[in-house]
Amino acid sequence: MNELINKVTKLLNDKTIDAFIGYGQGSTDRVRAIFARTVEQASKLIYTPACTFNLSGYLLKHEVKHLGKLGILANVAALRSIMQLASEFQIKDGEVYILFVNDDASLTEFSDFQSIEAFLEKANIDITPDEKARIEKIEAMSVSERWEFWNKEFEKCIKCYACRAACPMCYCHRCTTDVNQPQWIPVASHERGNLDYHLMRAMHLAGRCINCGECANACPMDIPLNLLTYQLIDPIKTGFGATAGMKADAVYALSTFKPDDKENFII
Amino acid sequence: MDKELKILKYSDLSKLIERFRSKGFPVLAPVQKGKVIEIEPVDTLDTIALDVLLSTQSAKKAAFPKVEKVLEYTLEKAAVKQTAIDPNAYAETILFGVRPCDASGFKSLDAIFGEAPSDAFYLNKKEKTTIISFSCPTADDYCFCTSVGGGPGYTAGSDIQFTAISKDELLVEILTEKGKKLSGLFNDLLTDASPSIDKEKFLADVKVVFDLDKVISNTTAAFNSAELWLDQSLRCIGCGACAFVCPTCACFDFQDEQNTKKGVRLRLWDSCGFSLFTLHTSGHNPREVQSQRWRQRIMHKFSYMPEQLKVLGCEGCGRCSRACPVDMNIKEHLTSIALQ
């Protein structure tokens, strides 16, 4: 932890960065994002096993961007977000100073996107066995059971859009949900409005989701939203050979094709 | 009216629910659903989660649902034909097992919706709702009711309040005429309580953490302290979780849903945390950045409401902090404002 604080202090002192996005102590047993702009603030940085959430979403937040040149403590999910965002022209190489804490608590700094790509090739990017088991459980249901299952989940949704706000890939200035000519997605959080919203969101994240799980973590109503996009990761990988957030110049799986893409349902 | 004190055997509690239901009253109560606790219609006591700290969402939806139909219309060749929804078409309802902060939250809503022109949809529902709250034997770090004038045994807003005074007995405080009327359904189960029972003994200990007057005066003065709001809200991601779980947030939006023939007008919850909340058609947004929206949230609750409606916009339930995906802790923020 000291190494991290020292490093960030140095970065701030020599003006390499103007602000550093890292973790700090939160309420009771929580950790939260902090934005160190001074040496004093940097001294509050922590890195504990609880520091697991993906900070990369802040890189595109208007007011955070305005702090100046940013540094960030990135975990694997955040690195993948950065790669995906780069492939969508939202972050440029060299724009952000990126630090990573290794298992032995030493720090790695990534000088460029290429080094992140090389690192990610060896990183564990799979969804957890628990998440996998939950997906399999749903897949084992009958169609109508699945409908019932999701209907019950979506019923809880209050359309607070915490999932959207927490997702690093939901950076659109004007979400389709907010488009009203035509009103594709009903604003109301009734069954239809919720189903439409979550299907739309899952589809828009298909091939872009980097499985950080922030959507589900953010949901105050405990809806397992992450499963919607997670279950698309495998088909996109095996079908199209694409995995999101691995390369800064990747072509999006759904904006390309192979003439021999396999399907078994078109007659 | 003067409050009446009674005793109810815990074992008779289930009869209450049975009697309410047999009279046809819908009963809304907290129900545990996975990790969340929802306020939902129930038929029996055993489905009610009475020993939980708080429901995930507040009880406001009993009178201010997340989706509410206010108008129907048909599109005819020459004109639009409207059919109003009768705001009185709402059954007498019992809101059961909520916490004192939930009940007192309705005070703020009453003030907001009662202001002229008054809101018949809310007021009628509220009028027809009898609130039976349960005082709090426990609290957590997010609770700060005592700092905003409430408390674990606060009775304002409740029609009847129950307090567990032993494993077998509940202290029943009948607080309003509405409560009195409802208690007629279970008078036979009540016995008189000794006025000497010290209710406080059975309540959670919630420390006062800030000086409310300071918060109010400092908030009002801090309108232009951009740095303060930015500092507090840099991690805010602009979702509406805080507003939607809040017992006093009352902002709403109207949306029409229609096909080519007919449609409905719906009232839906809205949140000042959303960037589109104040967006003008021109493209101008008077609250351009999140810190300004955060300021609005605090100012509204601790400056504008006390000033204009003579009621505070916060009950200290701490739901917003618990629900916040990025750990925006209102207790902490208010404390720091008080210390400015």
Added chain:
Amino acid sequence: MQDFEPKIVAFVCNWCTYAGADLTGTSRTKYAANVKIIRFPCTGRIDFMILMKAFENGADGIIVSGCHPNDCHYSTGNFHARRRWIVFRNLMNFTGIDTERILFSWVSAAEGFKWADVVNNTVAKIREMGPYENYNKIAVSTLLKEEVSNHE
């Protein structure tokens, strides 16, 4: 169920399937009147959300059809569409939307008979399956008909 007439919407591309359906007409081949066509320039234009809109406005079945692979008027629109449907079908399946109610097909401008078959088979299948009750429950018309519950 005897007099159940399925409502089926067909989303087709202008260059192949629409023209194929024209040929069905020119050949006077008969098919069921339950299917109504909405014309798109290309299958690549067909947004997945429009399928959701069809179901929630009461469609019991959907046909999506365009040019065979390599025959796209715009050379690659149908390839992109195909990928989109592969993914969207996965998602629908996972969320319990009945993918049996959506038929995807390639019908060329020369396949007038195939179009008639596609329509007739789909109508027969949906007739067998009955109205799409799950979706009908949350359809737009439901909100219009019923009281929104007191206790949402």
Added chain:
Amino acid sequence: MSRIGVFVCHCGENISATVNCEKVAQISKELKGVEFSTDYKYMCSDPGQTMLKEAIKEHKLDGVVVAACSPRMHEPTFRKACSEAGLNPYLCEMSNIREHCSWVHPKDDLTTEKAEDLVRVMVEKVKKNKALNSIKVPVTKTALVIGGGVAGIQAALDIANCGHKVVMVEKQPSIGGHMSQLSETFPTLDCSQCILTPRMVEIAQHPNITLYTYAEVEKVDGFIGNFKITVRKKSKSLDEHLCTGCGLCTTKCPQKKIPNEFERGLGFRPAIYVPFPQAVPNKPVIDRENCTYYIKGKCKVCEIVCPTKAIRFDQEDELVEIEAGAIVLATGFDVLKSDFFPEYGYGKYKDVIDGLQFERLASASGPTMGEIRRPSDGQIPKKIVFVACAGSRDPAKGIEYCSKICCMYTAKHAMLYKHKVHDGTPYVFYMDIRAGGKMYEEFVRRAIVEDETQYIRGRVSTIYEKNGKLIVKGADTLMGAEPVEIEADMVVLATAGVANHGAEALAQTVHVSYDAYKFFAEAHPKLKPVETNTAGIFLAGACQAPKDIPESVAAASGAAVKVAALFSNDELTREPLIAVVNRQAPPVFSSCVGCFLCQSVCPYQAIEREEIKNRNGEVIKTLAKVNEGLCQGCGTCVALCRTKAIDIHGYSNQQVYTEVMALLND
């Protein structure tokens, strides 16, 4: 409030036989926004159109729905009629109640109800239609021809003779292409050089043609009518203005043993060379990879002997910018090379050669001065075997197509051989003889009958050397697959014609699509054979698929006509049914977030970047922008766009959404 007119056509009895047209018109009148509705026997007839026009004027209609036949049939008719009545043509839509209704359903209520539905859908759609104006694009009347083979030459001359400027870019030091390597041409056996060289010279001398040889296209931007091309002129190490083409340098160059590409390795050339005597331009280039000076730092013999001091060792590549309105791709083909046929010993045995090498042997200007001599020892082969379909029509070799020209040139080769070696015997192994073409079958017959070529239907399994002979083993399938073994002196493989080396990269540079074999793809195999999917780019010759000379020339002339037609107007007029990125008030400017996922989905490279700058000139947002010249209106980007920032005229989100609503809610 809309004022829409609905016109229901009976189409004689084609519609009214099964659909109650009066009822459809009546019901339509009750729809919100419908001002006027009627039915008529023949809407497309003169009186029908007049009625439509009068109704537009009389009822001040702001939208028209014609319920009749397929819009693919009469949409232009009715849009034109609307336009003539002063209504924007794009405010007119058609309901297809004939092909999609009356002709496919029986006469009953359901059929009439369906017609009503179809009309209602269009009434709702037309409410969301926008008045659109056709798009005008200026045209730069210069054509770029890439490739200087016979197809490129033909296209360039045809365009130039129409009075338009042409820039020709050729990769090699000389134009002429494969045709200049051929000895004689089928089916007339006239000399290839004799008919080609005058045209090569014409290219060099034509006032409308600018020729860049030893040059390659590096970058292509822009769109139909307005391409911007960057051409890299590779350094020839020569001042072309000073060089007189005397050739002294080429004779004095001490490097003499470089395999000659033009002779396909059957001869040698120096490091400073002219590829062949009739080359255009007839000026040398230095092959820097093999030049002693560039390798060792000294020599400069050419510089010393040059009488006009034209050698420039320090010359660098030059980049030339060209503006052109159209591009003709004529980059030709290649033939499969060695090591593709280990079983035939190609590359291992010197006397197993390919067809182009045989052309050089037979050519009077070739390495043997036109005498057929084996490369190994210079002997005249007495038995020669020609193997047709070497690689072609062979899934195992990855080439499933027929190379088309081999049957004919193999017959020609057999004849040329027989004409030069009177006592020799030519054998041909073939799969089928495909001699479709004017005088082609007769030509093959002559090879068989007059020149006594031994045609054996079957494939060669292996070739090996034994006692200085090439043993060719095969089977004669017309003799019950009887094994055949020929002791040959020489073997000629008619290797498959394949896409040129670098075709794929060029296609990507120029932005045209290509097929699985890397041949450039035409826009339509039948009706648009010389167009590509990219407007303004055309195909000529064998870069599209193997073609013989007359076919290449015909395609080239076809492409030239397309270019000339394009250049016949100062401006292009295009249908405005294209995609458009929305613009909104600042600070968002557009709901586009600049993710550019639309860029790779666009088949036409029509998505560009637009930078929004503040008053200080700093870029504050980058948006997608649709190039009106390139967009063809497929709408694939629209369906992909997450924020719905791109929409498409004619099939807008509002329109299709409304159509679904209207269709399902009666």
